[in-house]
Amino acid sequence: MNSHRRQAIERGAAGAPLCAVADVRYAPPRRRSVARRKATDLVIKGFSWIGASFGIAVMGFIVWEVVVRGAGALDWAFFTQPTPQDVTSSAGGFANAIVGTIVITGVAALIAIPMGFLGGVYLAEFGRNGRIATGVRMIANVVMGVPSIIVGVFAFAIIVKPLQHYSGFAGSVALAFIMLPVMARTTEDILNLVPNELRESGLAMGAPRWKVTLGVICKAARGGLITGASLAIVRVAGETAPLLFTVLSSPYWMTGLFGPGGFFGGPVANLTKTIYDFSGSPYPQWQELAWGGALVIIIAVLGMNILVRLLFQRGKQW
Amino acid sequence: MSTVELDASPSTGAPRGAAQAAPRGHRLRLGDPIFRVLATACGLALAVAMFGLAGVLVYNSWPAISGLGTSVLTTVAWSPVDHQYGALAALAGTFLSTLVAMVIAVPLALVIALLLVELVHPAVARVVGTAIEMLAAIPSIIFGMVGIFVIVPFIQDKLVPWLLSTPLGSLPGIKPGAQFQGGGVSIFTAGVVLAFMVLPYITAVSRDVLKMVPQVTKEAGYGMGSTTWEVMHKISLRYANSGIVGAVFIGLGRALGETMAVAFLIGSLFTSLPHSLFDPGTSIASLIALTFSEATDKIQVSALIELGLILFLITVVFQILAQAWLRRVQRSTGGRA
Missing domain, CATH: 1.10.3720.10 (MetI-like)
Structure with missing residues (x-):
């Protein structure tokens, strides 16, 4: 934990915060409109859903493929x-x-x-x-x-x-x-x-x-x-x-x-x-x-x- | 004193094992040390097995290590007939296919883990998480079969022609060599299938690490007006940073040593270095799998075991790194949470 702290402090020299909570608090103000932030949020959420569905689809696809090809035997x-x-x-x-x-x-x-x-x-x-x-x-x-x-x-x-x-x-x-x-x-x-x-x-x-x-x-x-x-x-x-x-x-x-x-x-x-x-x-x-x-x-x-x-x-x- | 206990135990409804706590005191005193020694021996057997494995690998690969020197690691010629055992192509194939796998699997695993922890209802997360963990239960050989009969044709007939028609196709390392059959059986294909094989491991560990982020910290972020994504990447991901590194190492170790699926898909080209991701190649594990039982020459068997030793050392290093990272995370979050 100590080394964590130290790293955080070193990072802090570059303007980054001391810990995760402070991160939001002291982040250098970047002017981003609320609409844009919400859009980013939505895009990322979309990606997460697509990614998760993709993972499950692959799993389903493999099982399906084996069932279709193997059932006849x-x-x-x-x-x-x-x-x-x-x-x-x-x-x-x-x-x-x-x-x-x-x-x-x-x-x-x-x-x-x-x-x-x-x-x-x-x-x-x-x-x-x-x-x-x-x-x-x-x-x-x-x-x-x-x-x-x-x-x-x-x-x-x-x-x-x-x-x-x-x-x-x-x-x-x-x-x-x-x-x-x-x-x-x-x-x-x-x-x-x-x-x-x-x-x-x-x-x-x-x-x-x-x-x-x-x-x-x-x-x-x-x-x-x-x-x-x-x-x-x-x-x-x-x-x-x-x-x-x-x-x-x-x-x-x-x-x-x-x-x-x-x-x-x-x-x-x-x-x-x-x-x-x-x-x-x-x-x-x-x-x-x-x-x-x-x-x-x-x-x-x-x-x-x-x-x-x-x-x-x-x-x-x- | 013991009679009192014997009388008491049945009436308190203690489990049968305790109730039977036999009538003769001194017979029991022998049971304990025996049990303890037995259990300790089995625990230590684990360590012995590991060091035994390492020792056996070193012993059996010694003829190759002393006889062939570094040529196993630095030359490309693999020709048992001429007693040449250069496995550089296998090393290259192992690292390239693992690289492809990690490039695909890590971002995918991260978004899935974030989704499971942050976005969906816990009940949904459990079902989705279980489904993805099930991917890990599917045997390697089945990934190989589905890969060779389904994914290879797709990459060969659809993906590669499409890639070549885009500007990406002119990048170095994309166009498959003219002498090979259009990129279906290739390092890239092996990497894609590997990605799905290691996905569950990376997802599961990252999910567990992300779960350790204290709720209060996240709520503080939301309280400041952050969006979900901002909380995720500025708080959760940063907090879980080293744990995710551990997860990636675990996936990496798996991908490096994966055998059967790669043996099916990578093309088993032992004798030349790949010039493109879509060229066939070989990996250490699949080289061992495909040539070991046919190896008649003693020095060939030894060279293959030497490759096994190298693979063993690489995966052990990655495992130890992963464990160390994850232990550190546990300790630091355990202190804070």
Whole structure:
């Protein structure tokens, strides 16, 4: 704040004011007619409205475009058949890819949600404003901004390279890495909303810290915690870049856990990479399947977002 | 003492967790340290993960850093067959596409944030704000698909011919190279789509910062007879100045590292520097995305990881700057509000 002041004073030398309020008061008088000022005001307001409508229109346009192009592909076969092996076979769907994405994202969630949750508990309950916790918080914020492709490179280097083969698991680790800071920071924010009296009364009852945290505080905040976890899952479910060279993709069903077709053993079919490959193919029927896949992702991601927001708005006592 | 509590807790209707506060005192004393250590370990795991990531990137890019020297950053030749890995074109493409994105996204995000905070009814603001935040939830690959099937044809068939027919077309850096297909798949297109991908982030942060401007300060402005716009730009924007800088940094970090949409749209031209915004090019992230899984040569993999390391460092710097700016704002407004 001090440096703010100083800057303001330095600016003040050029005739500008010391603080925002004074700004209006001491602004050098410029003779502008009221009509002109009102016109400027109106123009700017117009721009704001146009800008906001434009932003929303773009969003609507993208969703609309995907719906129009993808709706035709969503039939029974899409959800029951595996991806077509070659162009000549007309039958084919994305079933194996959908299953693969659910498994990969699910395993990522199993890794990241408990860890992220406990990390958030540390930040909110134990670390608080200590030096270490502040550092961890800062790092979590920074990790959230690391491009997902780099996380993919990381997972490649620590899993794919030593094991000498691609695997669904490598993709799960990459996605878990992306989820971890999101989950931790959301948990922290939500736990911080729980009133301190609740903590104190729990402790005053003689309950140990961990029981107060899990049984009282987290219970009180469970709506928010579930929201946070779901949004973290949804956030990574649509990721493509971290899967490009960890999971790759496959035209087959995943065959159990190990072995070349299994989760730990080899490439696994997944929605986003398959969409990427198919939309870049020259065959119209494959492109249509890709749009179908895009529509499935949009429905899942936006649907989940809206659902969770509705639930959260309702349970937003804390 | 503990028996008294045990008797009391069910009758006060305390949550079940507390009521179950088990009968044996000393068993509980172990629970606490374990829980504490577990939580702390998970918190520290975040930091370890970040430093692990940096370490792994440095370790794996070392062959390229020591073997290729600075040629990765200073030369344009990208030819795995000849073992040449100059990624200057990727650096140029990354910065140009980000620049285009920011030029479009920042003013748009600012007017939207001002509208949400100052002009509309809070209920409307919430709906509009949510809709724009939803943009952030749409996966990158979908932006890429819509971009390639819809926006590319529009820019190629409508925008570029129109631009070239106006005086703007004679400016340097506008006319697409003759050997390329009319500017559809280009750095500019990638930038336009990037703009909409980072818009929600910049809007959300600027909105939150603008909300922190104290109502009294604004009312003082209105009291002096200022119009809404005058209050906005002389009070709100000035007050929220550094917070908005933080918002822009966050958007910048996102735009620099965005991969899939750019990989679809930028044209994947690795071997020459762009002469025009409407020329194809490549970005660091899309170069990695498109060539990594085909890279067989060890030094190529290493060079790509080195590029990843550079991108990582750039985004980390922008993130840290953004956090620092925003923290400063919070502290200063927290003091005043």
